[in-house]
Amino acid sequence: xxHISRYFPELTARQREQFATLLAAYPxxxxxxxxxxxxxxxxxxVNHVLxxxxxxxxxxxxxxxxxxxxxxxxxxxxxxxxxxxxEVSFHLVDRVGKKLRVALDVAGRAGLDNVTVQHGDVxxxxxxxxxxxxxxxxxxxxxxxxxxxxxxxxxxxAMPNGLLCLxxxxxxEELRPFKKQVLVDELSHxxxxxxxxxxxxxxxxx
Numbered sequence: 001x002x003h004i005s006r007y008f009p010e011l012t013a014r015q016r017e018q019f020a021t022l023l024a025a026y027p028x029x030x031x032x033x034x035x036x037x038x039x040x041x042x043x044x045x046v047n048h049v050l051x052x053x054x055x056x057x058x059x060x061x062x063x064x065x066x067x068x069x070x071x072x073x074x075x076x077x078x079x080x081x082x083x084x085x086x087e088v089s090f091h092l093v094d095r096v097g098k099k100l101r102v103a104l105d106v107a108g109r110a111g112l113d114n115v116t117v118q119h120g121d122v123x124x125x126x127x128x129x130x131x132x133x134x135x136x137x138x139x140x141x142x143x144x145x146x147x148x149x150x151x152x153x154x155x156x157x158a159m160p161n162g163l164l165c166l167x168x169x170x171x172x173e174e175l176r177p178f179k180k181q182v183l184v185d186e187l188s189h190x191x192x193x194x195x196x197x198x199x200x201x202x203x204x205x206x
Contacts (some may be wrong), residue, residue, distance in 0.1 A: 003045050007191060008053065008084070018083045018110040022049060025106045026074065035074035035102050046193050052077030055133060055164055056084045057190040058201045062157045063087035068129040068150055070122050071095075071137030075103030077166060078133070082107065082115045092117045093125055128152035132206075135166045140174050140202060151206040160205040168199050178204060 004019050005011065011019070023045055030041050040047055055077055061067065065088045069078030072092040082090045094100050097119045107115040118125060123146065132147035147163045155161060166187075167174075175182055187199040 001045070003050050003193070004053070007050065008056075011084075015083055015086075018112070019049065019080070021110045022079065022083070022106060025109050026102075029074070029102045029105070033098050033102060035099055043195070046195055048076050049080045050191060050193075051166060051187070051195070051199065052080040052135065053084060054166060054187045054190060054196075054199070054201055055081060057187075058164070058185055058203070059131075059157065059159055061085050061088045061130070065089070065130040065156060066091070066128070066152070068093065068122075068125065068132045068147075070132055070134040070143065070146065072103055072117075073099045073135075075106055077135050079103055079107055079110075079112070079115065081133070082112045083110060086112075086114060088114060090115050091125070091127075091129070093122050094119065095121060122146050122150075125150060130155075130157060130161045131164055132162075133164045133166075136168065140165060140167070140171075140204075141177060144178070144204065144206075148206050159203070162203060162205040165202045165204075166199065167202050171200065171202065175202065181205070 026044055030036055067090050069092045072078050072094050078090045078092045092103055100117050100119050104117050129150050151161045183203045185201045187196040
């Protein structure tokens with residue numbers, strides 16, 4: 001918890017308990033299902049939970065907002081964000097049922113009543129969302145059309161509704177078609193750990 005507490009000192013006691021639950025539950029599940037790389041599970045707090053919370057440094061979702069986590073896997077970034085934003089609804093979607101079961105169980109253990117899950121393709125999702133979030137699931141150009149149809153027209157946040165992707169590495173070619181529309185923010189602006197040196201948030205209003 002030391003990294004989360006350092007960067008988010010405003011957390012309530014309840015939220016600290018919930019994050020502690022996440023940090024205990026994922027390694028338990030990883031013994032049964034390879035939700036996180038076996039080599040990486042020891043870096044759970046920084047590389048997965050804190051990485052997910054990078055979105056909370058970039059934008060503070062307004063209470064009542066609806067967020068879709070596209071390709072959530074075991075619940076990243078949706079589950080950590082649901083802890084941080086208890087008054088925001090998160091709908092987690094993934095094609096891999098066993099990973100979704102992990103996300104649902106962890107959310108249940110943490111007492112998160114603002115998380116729902118859907119097993120299947122994002123094309124099957126119905127409804128409108130203020131933002132679609134994703135963590136390096138697919139190329140940006142493939143993500144955009146999937147997200148666009150789900151974005152609500154009504155605005156409730158300080159930033160226009162759209163797509164928020166956590167990405168890494170050199171994105172110049174991947175983002176070239178969108179270079180006049182996207183905003184790219186370096187996570188190293190918020191976090192000091194070496195892991196974040198090449199990590200970015202890509203925001204596209206839709």
